[in-house]
Amino acid sequence: MNNKMICSKCKKRPAVIFVSKVEGDKTTQEGTVLTINGIGEMCDCEKNDLQQYQSSIETIVFGDSITSIGSNCFNNFNRVKSIQFGDSITEIKQYSFYKSSLQSITIPKSITSITLS
Numbered sequence: 001m002n003n004k005m006i007c008s009k010c011k012k013r014p015a016v017i018f019v020s021k022v023e024g025d026k027t028t029q030e031g032t033v034l035t036i037n038g039i040g041e042m043c044d045c046e047k048n049d050l051q052q053y054q055s056s057i058e059t060i061v062f063g064d065s066i067t068s069i070g071s072n073c074f075n076n077f078n079r080v081k082s083i084q085f086g087d088s089i090t091e092i093k094q095y096s097f098y099k100s101s102l103q104s105i106t107i108p109k110s111i112t113s114i115t116l117s
Contacts, residue, residue: 032059033057033059033060034050034053034061035061035063036061036062037063037065038065038066040067041070042069042070044072044093045072045073053077054076054077054078057077059082060074061084062083062089065088066086066088068089068090069096070093072094072095073093073096074096074098074100075098076098079101080100080102081101085110087108088110090111091112092111092115093115094115
């Protein structure tokens with residue numbers, strides 16, 4: 001899968017973000033992984049185009065060229081238990097993973113800013 005995901009709400013970001021892969025058990029939706037690639041910052045929209053995956057994703061993998069995770073970007077992704085950050089992520093904005101099921105998270109050294117509300 002190589003669908004370009006440009007936020008239909010804000011369209012301001014110069015970054016081109018796309019879902020490169022969604023994989024897992026299509027019947028039970030268990031173990032579903034969302035792999036996101038692109039270049040630059042993700043948008044700050046709660047109602048972004050990634051919301052179509054909200055109820056099925058358990059793991060999010062960020063590619064190495066994503067630099068910032070936008071506010072509310074994965075808000076209400078309540079099945080997310082695991083996140084793998086790419087090497088270029090420097091910022092996690094407020095409420096990025098609000099109402100997820102994260103059990104633990106490892107913050108890479110590349111992250112210089114985490115915004116709390």
